[in-house]
Amino acid sequence: MSHGMSQENGTAERPHKAGAFDVRNVIAGLIGFYGVVLVLVAIFGEEQSDKTGGVNANLWAGLAMLVFAASFALWSRLRPIVVDPGASVSGDDDGPPGH
Template identity: 40%
Template sequence: MSEQSGTGPANRSRRLFDLRFLISGLFLLYGVIEVVTGLLDSRAELAKADGIRINLWLGIAMLVLGLFFLLWARLRPLPPADRDNG
């Protein structure tokens, strides 16, 4: 009966392996790395990029995208698994 309510083991494993969580985790991890790298850029690296902190801006964009995927997975969870396979 718990399978019909969406809390059974099959549904929990589907949510655990939802690719949106994996993608968001990777973007958040790489985004944090890029932000830290962007904050620690040397003057020579900034001069090569014409004074623009490319790593910082890319890191911020990756963080925003990772948060978008996480929010999407939380607001629109996967539907319960269909157990009526015949």
């Protein structure tokens, strides 16, 4: 298999944390944003209880999304992905460092 050497690794030359590129942070950011918007809609918008059958759906869904987003952010904080540009084929960078 022709696996050429990396010529241009941009800024990433030594092992570093994935940070904002970690998909868990992206998920937490998006779902968290949705949670905030839904809670705001629940507080300031009209309740459309003919559709939801009397449940304040936006509020509960929004709160659940905020809890979910917080737990994902926490997960990526506690077990960061370490990106090692030199070992992309054999390295298992799923776990925490030193595992």
